[in-house]
Amino acid sequence: xxxxxxxxxxxxxxxxxxxxxxxxxxxxxxxxxxxxxxxxxxxxxxxxxxxxxxxxxxxxxxxxxxxxxxxxxxxxxxxxxxxxxxxxxxxxxxxxxxxxxxxxxxxxxxxxxxxxxxxxxxxxxxxxxxxxxxxxxxxxxxxxxxxxxxxxxxxxxxxxxxxxxxxxxxxxxxxxxxxxxxxxxxxxxxxxxxxxxxxxxxxxxxxxxxxxxxxxxxxxxxxxxxxxxxxxxxxxxxxxxxxxxxxxxxxxxxxxxxxxxxxxxxxxxxxxxxxxxxxxxxxxxxxxxxxxxxxxxxxxxxxxxxxxxxxxxxxxxxxxxxxxxxxxxxxxxxxxxxxxxxxxxxxx
Amino acid sequence: xxxxxxxxxxxxxxxxxxxxxxxxxxxxxxxxxxxxxxxxxxxxxxxxxxxxxxxxxxxxxxxxxxxxxxxxxxxxxxxxxxxxxxxxxxxxxxxxxxxxxxxxxxxxxxxxxxxxxxxxxxxxxxxxxxxxxxxxxxxxxxxxxxxxxxxxxxxxxxxxxxxxxxxxxxxxxxxxxxxxxxxxxxxxxxxxxxxxxxxxxxxxxxxxxxxxxxxxxxxxxxxxxxxxxxxxxxxxxxxxxxxxxxxxxxxxxxxxxxxxxxxxxxxxxxxxxxxxxxxxxxxxxxxxxxxxxxxxxxxxxxxxxxxxxxxxxxxxxxxxxxxxxxxxxxxxxxxxxxxxxxxxxxxxxxxxxxxxxxxxxxxxxxxxxxxxxxxxxxxxxxxxxxxxxxxxxxxxxxxxxxxxxxxxxxxxxxxxxxxxxxxxxx
Numbered sequence: 001x002x003x004x005x006x007x008x009x010x011x012x013x014x015x016x017x018x019x020x021x022x023x024x025x026x027x028x029x030x031x032x033x034x035x036x037x038x039x040x041x042x043x044x045x046x047x048x049x050x051x052x053x054x055x056x057x058x059x060x061x062x063x064x065x066x067x068x069x070x071x072x073x074x075x076x077x078x079x080x081x082x083x084x085x086x087x088x089x090x091x092x093x094x095x096x097x098x099x100x101x102x103x104x105x106x107x108x109x110x111x112x113x114x115x116x117x118x119x120x121x122x123x124x125x126x127x128x129x130x131x132x133x134x135x136x137x138x139x140x141x142x143x144x145x146x147x148x149x150x151x152x153x154x155x156x157x158x159x160x161x162x163x164x165x166x167x168x169x170x171x172x173x174x175x176x177x178x179x180x181x182x183x184x185x186x187x188x189x190x191x192x193x194x195x196x197x198x199x200x201x202x203x204x205x206x207x208x209x210x211x212x213x214x215x216x217x218x219x220x221x222x223x224x225x226x227x228x229x230x231x232x233x234x235x236x237x238x239x240x241x242x243x244x245x246x247x248x249x250x251x252x253x254x255x256x257x258x259x260x261x262x263x264x265x266x267x268x269x270x271x272x273x274x275x276x277x278x279x280x281x282x283x284x285x286x287x288x289x290x291x292x293x294x295x296x297x298x299x300x301x302x303x304x305x306x307x308x309x310x311x312x313x314x315x316x317x318x319x320x321x322x323x324x325x326x327x328x329x330x331x332x333x334x335x336x337x338x339x340x341x342x343x344x345x346x347x348x
Numbered sequence: 349x350x351x352x353x354x355x356x357x358x359x360x361x362x363x364x365x366x367x368x369x370x371x372x373x374x375x376x377x378x379x380x381x382x383x384x385x386x387x388x389x390x391x392x393x394x395x396x397x398x399x400x401x402x403x404x405x406x407x408x409x410x411x412x413x414x415x416x417x418x419x420x421x422x423x424x425x426x427x428x429x430x431x432x433x434x435x436x437x438x439x440x441x442x443x444x445x446x447x448x449x450x451x452x453x454x455x456x457x458x459x460x461x462x463x464x465x466x467x468x469x470x471x472x473x474x475x476x477x478x479x480x481x482x483x484x485x486x487x488x489x490x491x492x493x494x495x496x497x498x499x500x501x502x503x504x505x506x507x508x509x510x511x512x513x514x515x516x517x518x519x520x521x522x523x524x525x526x527x528x529x530x531x532x533x534x535x536x537x538x539x540x541x542x543x544x545x546x547x548x549x550x551x552x553x554x555x556x557x558x559x560x561x562x563x564x565x566x567x568x569x570x571x572x573x574x575x576x577x578x579x580x581x582x583x584x585x586x587x588x589x590x591x592x593x594x595x596x597x598x599x600x601x602x603x604x605x606x607x608x609x610x611x612x613x614x615x616x617x618x619x620x621x622x623x624x625x626x627x628x629x630x631x632x633x634x635x636x637x638x639x640x641x642x643x644x645x646x647x648x649x650x651x652x653x654x655x656x657x658x659x660x661x662x663x664x665x666x667x668x669x670x671x672x673x674x675x676x677x678x679x680x681x682x683x684x685x686x687x688x689x690x691x692x693x694x695x696x697x698x699x700x701x702x703x704x705x706x707x708x709x710x711x712x713x714x715x716x717x718x719x720x721x722x723x724x725x726x727x728x729x730x731x732x733x734x735x736x737x738x739x740x741x742x743x744x745x746x747x748x749x750x751x752x753x754x755x756x757x758x759x760x761x762x763x764x765x766x767x768x769x770x771x772x773x774x
Contacts, residue, residue, distance in 0.1 A: 186765045209708035210708055
């Protein structure tokens with residue numbers, strides 16, 4: 001078996017370029033392993049060799065347009081079999097860069113890419129379903145374990161081995177489902193689990209509940225009369241005929257429609273395609289879901305200054321929470337740019 | 349309260365001129381079954397089919413499934429409120445035809461929502477392992493409604509699951525007809541010699557054993573023949589379920605068959621006096637569109653468990669719609685009062701980013717997964733189709749290859765504990 005070629009990706013700090021004052025460093029490369037690459041090489045043994053280390057400053061990687069393209073170009077030049085990024089532990093920008101570089105390396109370069117980070121980091125939440133991530137501690141105190149886990153996972157994944165559970169193998173849950181018929185019935189498993197839990201003995205849930213992110217409500221608008229307000233609905237209200245094919249469930253997109261010249265969402269022009277409830281009453285008068293008529297009345301009365309010219313819409317029904325979180329972030333970016341002060345958000 | 353459930357094993361089913369047990373073969377008089385069903389004017393017609401394990405048969409538009417039983421000793425009878433008087437049951441001896449099921453089927457009635465309804469049983473092929481009813485000798489009743497019961501101008505749906513009042517009334521008649529036939533067949537076991545007897549009696553036991561309840565979330569079941577919204581929860585003895593006091597069907601969630609043969613109740617009963625002190629089964633749940641409804645329903649379940657002095661509870665939950673919130677709130681309220689919980693629950697996730705819960709609370713930290721409802725399966729054509737010709741969601745020719753979610757395979761992800769289908773999360 002020939003030795004696998006590995007590129008190791010690091011930020012400017014772990015590559016030895018410098019700390020925060022060097023965070024704008026553009027992508028660069030070094031021959032062979034650097035810093036955490038040394039224990040990583042030891043963990044890889046003779047099955048794989050780190051041929052180059054590619055690095056980039058933390059700010060540059062996430063703020064500079066095209067940064068990841070530059071990083072990928074440096075990686076591609078080495079013709080690697082494997083990309084190992086980090087470990088990033090709980091670092092914000094570094095974790096995002098590791099996740100994005102790995103995701104795009106697998107998709108665009110067709111190579112195996114593995115990273116490592118703390119399971120509760122922002123980047124883990126964003127990338128765990130797309131990139132195999134070793135579960136690490138939150139700081140570099142966990143370096144030794146992290147590089148061993150990344151090396152083992154990278155070699156196993158490259159060899160096409162079927163991994164065991166996240167807990168057994170030390171990776172962050174990917175959301176992949178493995179379907180099978182259990183040796184024991186569900187009743188036997190449930191009673192055994194309950195007795196273990198009641199007796200204070202160890203037990204393992206077969207399936208962990210998601211951890212929801214708490215959203216702190218924004219402070220109230222101080223001067224509503226001078227505020228610009230936007231209308232957003234997750235009630236699936238779209239132009240009749242659904243020209244942009246918004247899904248009735250499991251939405252993969254959100255849409256924006258101009259309402260600047262409109263006083264009312266008339267049933268001939270607007271429809272809810274939401275698949276989670278009986279839409280008959282809504283479709284007699286779509287304002288019941290997205291109350292444009294009432295908002296126009298308040299606007300005329302001067303309760304607030306003006307209504308934003310675009311209505312945002314999606315379908316909330318059975319949506320995946322990470323997808324909806326991304327929708328929210330994208331919407332907020334646009335609303336901030338449009339200097340919107342507040343939102344009326346309606347849902348089914 | 350002591351009940352013996354005596355199993356009479358059946359290996360074959362044939363249509364015949366009489367209804368009787370001939371050794372281990374159940375003979376069924378088709379005309380007698382038809383006459384019995386058509387006593388109810390809700391039906392224009394009923395077809396009677398036999399589907400055996402391994403036969404190349406696909407049953408579509410399946411509704412409730414029940415097991416033929418008959419009471420030979422003790423008060424009341426089977427299926428109280430439908431077949432016998434609605435007096436308290438669960439004592440004496442009840443006979444069951446082990447390996448036999450009565451399957452009701454038929455296209456949706458006018459005014460009935462269709463997309464909560466699709467249930468399929470493949471008796472052979474790759475779809476067979478998912479439905480437990482591929483393993484039973486099935487007498488399939490395919491109903492046709494008497495349209496005189498459906499007014500020309502449609503009524504408003506009473507609720508999104510039940511449809512119009514006329515549709516709900518019709519579907520109750522379908523359920524009742526299936527139970528009457530199950531009792532007719534079950535009666536043949538009265539004179540037979542049982543293969544085995546399972547005794548269920550929750551007699552006083554070692555007070556040091558953990559006091560356990562089963563908390564079973566139902567979506568408006570029939571209880572002693574009446575539709576039971578259970579916003580304030582109710583306690584039943586498992587024996588009542590074994591005698592058919594709890595009846596009804598919800599897509600891959602509940603069926604009368606698995607309430608009669610409820611595996612969680614039987615497992616707790618089997619371990620009563622050894623590992624647990626089994627206190628009984630709490631039924632709870634309602635249609636809960638408002639926050640106050642959810643608080644009422646979940647509080648009631650936890651309160652009843654506390655009043656019983658429970659230390660631990662096995663929850664059978666509904667991972668869908670508003671019900672999912674009620675499940676989680678009830679678990680949280682139990683845990684907050686020191687009642688340790690486990691939950692049997694199907695995954696409803698679609699894709700890696702979807703964790704598979706409509707709603708979740710951190711107190712639900714001990715979950716047994718009863719399969720993934722939305723996983724798509726492609727099933728090759730089978731030679732014969734019973735129950736109709738076309739699947740409705742999405743529209744597909746049932747005689748051809750079909751692609752359907754696991755939840756369409758009858759009871760595939762049921763939470764009564766009988767199943768082995770599960771999902772591991774990587």
